[in-house]
Amino acid sequence: MIRGMMAPLLQLIVVAAIAGEGVLGREAAPPPARATGRIVGGWEVYIGQFPYQLSLEYDGYHICGASAVAPRLALTAGHCCIGTNETDVSVWLTVRGGSSTLEEGGIVFPVKKLVIHPDYDDSNLDFDVCVLRIGGTFQNKSNIGIIQPTSSGTIPSGELAIVTGWGATESNGNFVPNLRSLAVKVWSTKNCTDQAANYMTSSGSMMCAGSVGRSFCVGDSGGPLVYDQRQIGIVSFLINECGGTAPAIYTRLSHRSVRDFIRQQINNDQRRMAQAATG
Structure with a gap:
């Protein structure tokens, strides 16, 4: 998925915790392949400051970040949803909200679709977007x-902007x-294209954000990038090392096709x- 980083990222997925008994006595199914990201250079916060932040879980274990964008809808990265069939969705996928603590507290909602x-x-x-x-x-x-x-066709x-998540804070952490x-x-789009020309597509669905030594990495794919109380991006992928000099890539929510x-x-x-309410 992440050119130059796909193998290392996938190797860091926490699979050992999935072994053994599953939820409600079921044998745990292997998690879908996914790449996740972490916050490098950030600070600890309380969920009440970022109540839209969610954790997408597979069999109770965090796999990606997500955000609440409607009463019954959450937004995450497309690659967080790949590898899950209809049975996996209804049995193994859940979304946890309202908790600052990874895999604990808050409210767990089943993913229906x-x-x-x-x-x-x-x-x-x-x-790279999934609802x-x-x-x-x-x-x-x-x-x-x-x-x-965001409903705007431009980005600031x-x-x-602010990115949040539960990823590790150092390599191999x-x-x-x-x-x-x-x-x-x-x-800017120009700087992003200049620095990441070999990784950007021609569609315009990607954007760059980050500073030297400050980025997401393994553990937060699918999480929200927020500016002025609006979500403008979804954590997507890194070009090279975590917290390095290259920009981090996000799905651009201002892109018309993504917005639509x-x-x-x-x-x-x-x-x-509405139909359910009226019978």
Whole structure:
């Protein structure tokens, strides 16, 4: 998935914890292949400061970050959803919200359905976005809040945005137990293309953010990048080492196709809820 880093990232997935008994006595199924990312150079925060932050879990173990974007919908990276069939979704995938602590506390919601962007490309992570529909609702739940995806067609070049997650803080480290946050500088499209020409696609669905020594890495793929109370990006992939000089790559939510895809999923779910309410 991540050119130049795919193998190292996948090797760092915590598989040992999955062995043995599964949820409710079921034998645990092997987790789907995925790449995850971590916060390097950040600080510990409380979930009440970032109530939209979610943890996507497989058999109770964190695999990716996510964000609450509608009463029953969560947003994550497309590569976090690859490798899960319909049975896996209904049996093994859950979303945890309202907790600062990894794999503990808060409220756990079952994932009922996932929809990956129709133009997602697993070879280069183009259009790296997936929408999850949960059982239940995020509304009126303690320390859980909904964040609006950006409706703007532009991104704030040069401004600081916030990325959050539970990833490790050093190479080959474990996931951190408590939520962390990091301020990263949003790069201009030109600078992003100049520095990451061999990794960017021509679609424009990607954006760059980060500073030297400050980035996500293994443990936070799918997490939100937020500016001015709006989500502008989804953690996607790194070009080389964690916290290095190269930019980190995010899915750009200001891209028209990405915006339209997310909006369509939200509208579809609103119609489903309205129909259910009227019988």
